[in-house]
Amino acid sequence: MFTGRFSIAFSLVAVPCFIAIANDDSPFQIGVARTDITPDYPIRLTGYAVRKTESEGVEQRLWAKGLAIGRAGESPAILVTVDNCGVSALIIDEVAARLRKKTGLPRERFAVCSSHTHSGPCVTGFAPNIFAMPVPADQQSRIERYSNELVDKLEQVALAAIADRKPARLSWNEGRISFARNRRTAGGPTDPALPVLCASGLDGRVRAVVANYACHCTTLGGEFNKLCGDWAGYAQEAIEHDFPGAHGLITIGCGADANPYPRGSLELAEQHGQELAAEVKRMLDGHLSPILKNLTCGMKRFELPFDKLPTREQWAERARQDGIVGYHAKRNLERLDRGETLPATLPYFVQTWNFGDQLAMTFLAGEVVVDYALRLKKEFDADRLWITAYANDVPCYIPSRRILQEGGYEAETSLWYYDRPARLAPAAEDLITGAVHELMPKEFVADPKKAEFPPPKSPDEALAAFQAKEGFTVELAAAGPLVVDPVAVDWGADGRLWVVEMRDYPTGLPDSAVAPDARNQTPPPPHAGGYRPGGRVKLLEDVDGDGKYDRATVFLDGLPFPTGIMAWGKGALVCAAPDILYAEDTDGDG
Structure with a gap:
């Protein structure tokens, strides 16, 4: 099918076949590569039906980037990201077959993810009815030419990533950004998660960053007819600017029903890309969780039924x-x-990459709506789950049962552009989530009690959950075990932080939890209400001047359910209903 050949500037070495042998104690072997996939000739751009002519130039170069992950002696896993609206299974399976022939790479260890930019070239097998009319023969010949070249380039970038492997460390964390808006319903659900995977050399230098966000790549509209990566392209550029020498890779989550907001200009596309990159930088400058466990991969192919034809x-x-x-x-x-x-059915893929019990990555084919992410994050441990859509194929929109009931573009009319005979049947959602359950290790299945009563976030997780307006930052000042159950704070003029702890909520402290008072050597007596009060006031100090509090002194103890505090005079006013107390340190012992 694909007969074209295209050279790229990589020196490749012979790549052996691999066997799956790995040790948690050995470093990862990480390889990275990139190649320019920008056509040097006019071509029809895909994503919008309103475009009637071929492209009118290049606004931004388009890239395919490869990341090879494994340990010495084992078959690597290859992630390839592509600046395109959608790379079809027809193309990806051809690349996978070539890699298997040359390296023995199992299919489940190869993932291709499209950025879904709506300013990329048409490729064979993706949305064939996008223009609602036949494509002229000369234009179609250029689409086929580009598709052949793309197959060659995807193969070469994967091989180059394998050849580039060297010892490295992996780490990850999840941040939050907010420029996605539900396009079906004002205020409707979106997924703000921004999981980030970082590959660093043993010298600490960042070699690759993968970031995933659930949003359409449609800041630019159909009137824009130049090649461009949209916000995903600008995010890559900004990440690579922040970390010189690194490769920035962007994948897309379950954002089929989310658009960037605001939208409509190159400036806004760049703004969104910079917002994502700024959150990536914040996380990499802070704390990332190291990944130490071996990578196992799985894939399932099955059929999704169409509704009545x-x-x-x-x-x-x-x-x-x-x-x-x-x-x-x-x-x-x-x-x-x-x-x-x-x-009567649609071929479909689900793929999983799991790093032991540390991180579970799920790859879903198609334009997947946000309901799938919301459901999977309830059924699995959301703190260890990474969900990528537009992966391994983009056959059509993948609506949830709810959206099928509501109808509309994502449910049905979009399927016409993909040349599908009917909407998907309601059973599709359970078939897809069922396949994820089949592939996912049981260690990642959510504890029902945690779903109902989720555990508290770690300090780093809590910090990542904040969203600050431009020009503002949020920094961690204090965390447990320095403080326990804080309910109110106030700063004194001397920079010390007054903290009220309500340790006794809701029924008082049990006797086993009551420590003797540091000065009186006796625990607080039971309250007249029959419970033992355990509220207290602490004074926090920044001893080393690094901006974080590192010493806590118990100032007042044995308070019944205290709720408020205000630094005042030489001490503080403390609210413990029905009383408002004034307390100060009269002997200077803290």
């Missing part, structure tokens, strides 16, 4: 309409006239 009479009725409805119907009538049977 139209009858021939219904196709004929639709064929009388203009635009995409009529064009889609005519194509299916032509198939029926040739004696073909319209497909």
Whole structure:
């Protein structure tokens, strides 16, 4: 099918076949590579039906980037990201077959993720009805030429990443950004998570950063007719600016029903990309969790059923309409006239990469709506789950049961551009999530009690959950065990921090939890209400001047359910209903 050949500037060494032998104590072997996939000729851009001509130049170069992950002696796993609206299984399976022939790479250890930029070239197998009319022969020849070149380049960038492997460390964390907006319903659900994977050399230098965000790559509209990576492209550039020599890779989460906001200009696309990169930098400058466990990979191919297909009479009725409805119907009538049977199912992929019990990465094919992320993050441990869509194929939108019930673009009309005969059946959601459960280790399944009563966040997780307006930052000043159950704080003029701890909520302290008072050597007596009060006031000090409090002194103890504090005079006012107390240190012992 793909016969073209294209050279890229990588010196490749012979790549042996691999066996799956690994040791948690050995360092990872990480390889990175990149190649320019920008066509040097005009080509139809995909993503918007309104474009009627070939591209009018290059606003931003497009890239395919490869990341090889493994340990010495084992078959690596290869992640390839592509600046394109959607790379089809037709192309990806050809690349996978070549890699298997040359290196023995198992299919489940190869993932290709599209950025979903709507300013990238048309490729074979993706949204064939996007223009609602046949593509002129000369334009189609350039689409086929580019598709052949893309196959060669994806193969070469994967091989180059394998050849580049050297000892490295992996780490990750999850941040939050917020420029995605639900495009179906104002204020509707989105997934703000920004999981970030960092590969660093043993010298500490960042070699690669993978970041994943659930949002359409549609800051630029259909009137824009130049090649560009949109916000994902600008995010890559900004990450690589912040970490010289590193490769920035962007994948997309379950953002099929989310658009960037605001949108409509190159400046806004760059703004969104910089917002993502700034959050990446904040996390890499802070704390990342090291990944030490071996990587295991799995994949399942199965069929998703379509809903009831139209009858021939219904196709004929639709064929009388203009635009995409009529064009889609005519194509299916032509198939029926040739004696073909319209497909009743859609081929589908689910893939998982799991680093022991530390991190579970799930790759879902297609334009997956946010409901899948929300569901999977309830059924699995959300703190260790990374969900990527637009992976290994983009056959159509993948709506949830809820969206199928509501109807609309993601549920049905989008399927016409993908040349699918009908909407997906409601069973699709359970089939997809069921496949994830089948592939995912049981260690990642959520504890139902945690889903109902989630555990507290770690200091780093809590810090990552804050969203600050431009120009503001949030820094960690104090955390447990320095303070326990804080409910109110106030700063004194001397910079010390007054903290109220309500350790006795809701029924008082048990006797076993009551320590003798540091001065009186006797625990606080039981309250008249029958419970033993355990609230207290602490004074926190920054001893070493690094901006974080590192010493705590118990100033007042034995308070019944204290709720407020204000530094005042030489001491503090403390609210412990029904009383407001004034306390000060009269002997200077703290």
